[in-house]
Amino acid sequence: MTKTTHLPGVEDSPLTPFLKKLAVYTSGGPFLDGYILTIIGMALLQLQPELQLDSFWTGMIGAAALIGLLVGGAVFGYVTDLTGRQFMYKIDLIGIIIFSILQMFITTAGELVFLRFLIGLAVGADYPIATALLAEFSPRRYRGAMMGLLASAWYAGAVAAGIAGYLLLQTGPDAWRWMLGSAAIPALILVSGRWGTPESPRWLASKGQTGEALAVIKQVYGPHASLQDLDEGATEKTRLRKLLEPDYLKKTLFVGLFWTFQVAPCFAIYTFAPQILAAFRLGSGNDWIIGYAVINIFFLTGTLASIYLVNCFGRRPLIIWSFSFMTLAMFVLGIAPGAPAWLIFCGFAVYAFFSGPPSALDWIYPNELFPTSIRASAVGVVTAISRIGAAIGTFALPYSLQTLGISTTMLLSTLLTFLGLVVCVAWAPETRGLTLKEASALVLDKQ
Structure with missing residues (x-):
C-alpha cells in the first residue's frame, strides 16, 4: 500500500529561500524611512546656523518627509491595488536615490523642504506596495514574524543613521550634505535586490488572471501548489469606497488611530533628539549621539523581540501591554525632567523597548484585516492617517520645547500614548494563526 504524503499549501508553506529574500528586501522601505527621518536631525545641527533656520523652517524640514509619506501612502496604495505590486516595487526606490543626491546641492530651506517631501512621497508609496507583497506571499505561521521584521528594519535604519551621522560630523562643516545624500547608497542596494521579484499571485487571482497566478505559486511554493491554496474567492474589483463600509471603516480607524498615537511622539523624538536630550541635560557637544545610539538599540531590541512575541503572546495582549508601559515611561519623563540622568535614561529605554x-x-494589522482587493489601499490610507499626526507632532515639537518646556512636552506625549492604549483596549483583535481570508473577515466588535 502506497503511503500518501501531505504537501503543504501556500498558507502552510515552509520558510523557503525566496520568502527569506522577499522579507529582507521588502524591509528596505522601512529601513530607508528610519534612516531618512533620523539623519535629518543630525544634519540640522549644521543646517540651522548655515541656513539661519527659525522654528518655522526647522519644523517644516522635519515634517516635510512625513507629509510626503502621507500623500504617497494614500495615493499609491490605491494605484497598487489597481495595477499590481511588482512595477512600483522598484520604481519608488529609484526616486529615493535621485532625490537624496539632489539634497546635497540645496542652497535654501525651501529647496530642502521640497526634496524632503518628494523623498517622503517615494517612501510612502513603498509602504503599501512592499507590505502587501510580503503579506500575500507569507505563510500564516511566519506572517507575524516576517511583517515584524519590517518594524525592526525601521529602527535598524535609525541606528545606521546614528552611526553614519556621528562619523560624518567629524568630516567638517559640509558634513550635512553627505548625510542627506547617504540614503542613496542603501536605496541602490535594495533596487538591485528587488529586481526579478514576481507579481503577487493573490493580486493576480483577485483580478481573474488565474493562469499567471498559478505559474507564480508553482514557481514559489512548488509544483504541488494550486489556486485553491490561495483561498481568494471570487474575482473582486478594487473600490476605494469599500473602506467606508461600516466593518472596514472601524478597522481603518482602529489601525490609523493607534498608529498615529504611537508615531506622533516617537517621530518627533527621533527628529529632534539633539534638542530633547539637551533639554534633559544629557550630554554636551556631540556626546548626546552616544546616548541617542544606545536608546536606538532599545528601540531595535523591542522590535526584534516582537518578531517572536506576536505569535507567542498574541497580537491583542502584546499591543495593550506595550502601550501601557510606553504611557508609564513617558509620564515619568514628564513629571521628573530634573531627575538624575540614569532615571531619565531608563525612562527613554523603557519607552523605546515597548515601542517595538x-x-x-x-504593519501586521492592516495587512491581515483587509482583503486582497483593497489591502494596499488600506495600508496606504492608515499610513496617511498616522503621518498626519506624526507631521503635526514633528512640526509642533520645536515650538512646544521653546514655549512650554520639556516637562509639558513630555506630558502631552503621555496623553497621546494613553489615547493609543484606549483605542487598543476597545478594538484590538486577535489574528494569530488565521489565514488572510479568515483575518480579513473578522468584525472588530464581535471578537
Missing part, C-alpha cells in the same frame, strides 16, 4: 511591538503591529 506596536511598530511591528503597524
